[in-house]
Amino acid sequence: MGISVKGLVKQYAGKPVVDHIDFEIADGELVSLLGPSGCGKTTTLRCIAGLETPESGRIAIDGEVVFDADSGVVVEPYHRNIGMVFQSYAIWPHMTVFENVAFPLRVRRMAAADIERRVGRALERVGLGAFHDRSSQQLSGGQQQRVAVARAIVHEPAVLLFDEPLSNLDARLRDQTRAEIRQLQRELRVSTIYVTHDQTEALSLSDRILVMHDGRIRQLGTPEAIYARPNDMFVAEVVGAANFFDVTVDDRGAATDTSGATFHTAFAPPGSGPARALIRPDKLLIGPDPGGDLGPNRLRGTVRQRLFMGGYYEYVVETRLASPRVLSSAEFAEKAQVVLSFDSGDCIFLLKE
Ligand SMILES: Nc1ncnc2c1ncn2[C@@H]1O[C@H](COP(=O)(O)OP(=O)(O)OP(=O)(O)O)[C@@H](O)[C@H]1O
Ligand SMILES: [Mg+2]
Incomplete structure (x- = not known):
């Protein structure tokens, strides 16, 4: 040792x-x-x-x-x-x-x-x-x-x-x-x-x-x-960029925010009640809005800012309750209507501190 x-x-x-x-x-x-x-x-x-x-x-x-x-x-x-x-x-x-x-x-x-x-x-x-x-x-x-x-x-x-x-x-x-x-x-x-x-x-x-x-x-x-x-x-914020979404976790381990978006996680949640869903900027996928009902792990938003970082873009996307950062090589204009999606394995719920 x-x-x-x-x-x-x-x-x-x-x-x-x-x-x-x-x-x-x-x-x-x-x-x-x-x-x-x-x-x-x-x-x-x-x-x-x-x-x-x-x-x-x-x-x-x-x-x-x-x-x-x-x-x-x-x-x-x-x-x-x-x-x-x-x-x-x-x-x-x-x-x-x-x-x-x-x-x-x-x-x-x-x-x-x-x-x-x-x-x-x-x-x-x-x-x-x-x-x-x-x-x-x-x-x-x-x-x-x-x-x-x-x-x-x-x-x-x-x-x-x-x-x-x-x-x-x-x-x-x-x-x-x-x-x-x-x-x-x-x-x-x-x-x-x-x-x-x-x-x-x-x-x-x-x-x-x-x-x-x-x-x-x-x-x-x-x-x-x-x-x-x-x-x-605390750890989430010390290590790497973090997007947080205020959610309420139900007894089955799924969560919703007050806009009605549903978040599923592949991991055991810390309990039911108010929590925050963490999704890293590189784990949010950005795509065109197909319209209609989106289902879980999807959020509608508008591109508010686009920064070309050389090899990829960094977007700020305004959704109803948060404005997460998203890293992607796909190109979208500012003001574009988009849908953000994520995998349950890339979403974890943390208790509010
Ligand atoms: N000789 C000392 N006498 C009294 N307090 C001290 C002494 N050395 C350190 N401290 C206090 O102990 C705490 C921890 O200090 P430490 O130097 O270990 O922090 P650190 O994590 O290395 O911070 P930094 O990133 O600023 O270097 C601080 O509150 C500091 O003020
Ligand atoms: Mg030191």
């Missing part, structure tokens, strides 16, 4: 900011921690790294218990088998690139020849093979970030922790570096936690996503599962 966290609690001034969380990360797996600002992502990471002392819980890294409140085990950060990349990179400006990357090995009192070899290899891996002697002050943001990654992997840790490592980079460099981090993580097969509040980053990078809110875990699952089957409204 790469990382195991059980019953973790971290409080500041008596207020829990990490509130009894449990999760496990398999060997070589990349899990994103996704959630709004202040939900406890950095604090969770710092507890695993040993930079904070939790009030209770147990943390194991690569099978070794590094923190256990009950038995009083607290392993020092430098003795935990981890590498960490911070949002700020934390590159030391007075040191060369080589010395920055060598630091974790010097702390571990490794022999000079081994340090030379390992630092060289780590810098090669991040594409900075020619930068050994460069002063850290003469690096671009993207290069500093690579130095931080090289320093995190140089001692071949069992676990990598990333805290929003790309947030200081411009959009293009961010896309490129994200792909490189994923590639590197796969090659090294190192269990990784990747903190972000960028849903696209979490969806594209992760084996699984852990959605946090107010110090607790709302859902842990594959990107596909979290996108298609969120547990609640």
Whole structure:
């Protein structure tokens, strides 16, 4: 097991900011921690790294218990088998690139020849093979970030922790570096936690996503599962664009909105009564209005906005009670009368929050 966290609690001034969380990360797996600002992502990471002392819980890294409140085990950060990349990179400006990357090995009192070899290899891996002697002050943001990654992997840790490592980079460099981090993580097969509040980053990078809110875990699952089957409204909105329809669920599990449209779902509804039907923009099909009675899982509407996104259109379609977004390669003019339809497998009912 790469990382195991059980019953973790971290409080500041008596207020829990990490509130009894449990999760496990398999060997070589990349899990994103996704959630709004202040939900406890950095604090969770710092507890695993040993930079904070939790009030209770147990943390194991690569099978070794590094923190256990009950038995009083607290392993020092430098003795935990981890590498960490911070949002700020934390590159030391007075040191060369080589010395920055060598630091974790010097702390571990490794022999000079081994340090030379390992630092060289780590810098090669991040594409900075020619930068050994460069002063850290003469690096671009993207290069500093690579130095931080090289320093995190140089001692071949069992676990990598990333805290929003790309947030200081411009959009293009961010896309490129994200792909490189994923590639590197796969090659090294190192269990990784990747903190972000960028849903696209979490969806594209992760084996699984852990959605946090107010110090607790709302859902842990594959990107596909979290996108298609969120547990609640919060998760639905954190991961991907969401269309919601106010409906009333009957005892048989079907729902109607007050305009009389009927929604069927392939999944067990959360109970009867007021709820919201969630259908993602890519799961609403748009077509011409055939007229007459439409039947279930169909809504009449008018195209209010059409944006050409290159390869597909993004529409805003006004129906009687909502104006969902729809992605489609089919072309309809603004003001066109259309019918939106969806599959029962792409509609889920969530309780109102
Ligand atoms: N040293 C500290 N002393 C007191 N409160 C703290 C301390 N560090 C963090 N907090 C509080 O704990 C909560 C969680 O903070 P944390 O940094 O873990 O959030 P985060 O999810 O990483 O947010 P962000 O996305 O903004 O980085 C916040 O309310 C924060 O104000
Ligand atoms: Mg943070």
